[in-house]
Amino acid sequence: EVQLVESGGGLVKPGGSLRLSCAASSFNFSDYSMNWVRQAPGMGLEWVASISSLGPYLNYADSVRGRFTVSRDNGKKSLYLQMNSLRIDDTAVYYCVSSGPVGSSGYLAYWGRGTLVTVST
Amino acid sequence: DIQMTQSPSSLSASVGDRVTITCRASQDVRIYLNWYQQRPGKAPKLLIYSASTLQSGVPARFSGGGSGTDFTLTISSLQPEDFATYYCQQSFSTWTFGQGTKVEIK
Numbered sequence: 001e002v003q004l005v006e007s008g009g010g011l012v013k014p015g016g017s018l019r020l021s022c023a024a025s026s027f028n029f030s031d032y033s034m035n036w037v038r039q040a041p042g043m044g045l046e047w048v049a050s051i052s053s054l055g056p057y058l059n060y061a062d063s064v065r066g067r068f069t070v071s072r073d074n075g076k077k078s079l080y081l082q083m084n085s086l087r088i089d090d091t092a093v094y095y096c097v098s099s100g101p102v103g104s105s106g107y108l109a110y111w112g113r114g115t116l117v118t119v120s121t
Numbered sequence: 122d123i124q125m126t127q128s129p130s131s132l133s134a135s136v137g138d139r140v141t142i143t144c145r146a147s148q149d150v151r152i153y154l155n156w157y158q159q160r161p162g163k164a165p166k167l168l169i170y171s172a173s174t175l176q177s178g179v180p181a182r183f184s185g186g187g188s189g190t191d192f193t194l195t196i197s198s199l200q201p202e203d204f205a206t207y208y209c210q211q212s213f214s215t216w217t218f219g220q221g222t223k224v225e226i227k
Binding site for chain 1 (some may be wrong): 152153155157163164165166167170171176208210212213215216217218219220221
């Protein structure tokens with residue numbers, strides 16, 4: 001069974017930085033594009049960032065572009081999200097999510113349990 | 122960005138009921154439409170992709186339909202474990218989600 005386990009969340013002040021990690025197991029991590037999706041408390045889902053299987057293709061939501069950086073280490077089967085210049089409205093549970101197989105239609109196949117990021121004074 | 126609008130925002134239903142949720146896109150997304158279920162306190166789970174393809178392991182009482190701008194998710198006979206929030210997502214262009222439909226027990 002595919003397992004995605006996020007870590008690195010916590011409480012940070014506005015303007016601060018945080019780095020999220022996601023450890024993958026039980027699937028061929030290097031074959032899949034990976035994504036971060038977030039959910040503010042009591043709210044809906046928002047796509048944050050994507051990275052292709054070998055890393056050269058990156059994409060970001062307008063709300064985080066220039067502040068967040070997604071990266072991956074296929075040897076370590078890990079996904080990362082470097083978050084800088086954090087704002088109060090970045091407060092959310094951040095989910096690590098795998099895309100479907102190569103050539104699939106952009107669906108989000110497997111989700112981690114999420115890690116909570118709280119930006120507050 | 123493409124706006125996704127779900128209706129209703131919430132509904133109350135009984136075990137055994139047939140339930141249909143609608144998702145409308147602000148522009149044509151062909152069949153690049155996916156559905157997710159989120160139970161309280163849990164991560165979302167993929168139910169249906171490409172508008173009508175059931176993800177492996179998802180019960181056959183779930184079905185999806187539509188193309189272009191109008192889509193539906195139907196649960197043929199609601200079960201206790203189906204009380205949850207459902208989200209549609211378009212993957213035609215920059216990914217966006219609907220606001221969610223909460224299915225509650227009547």
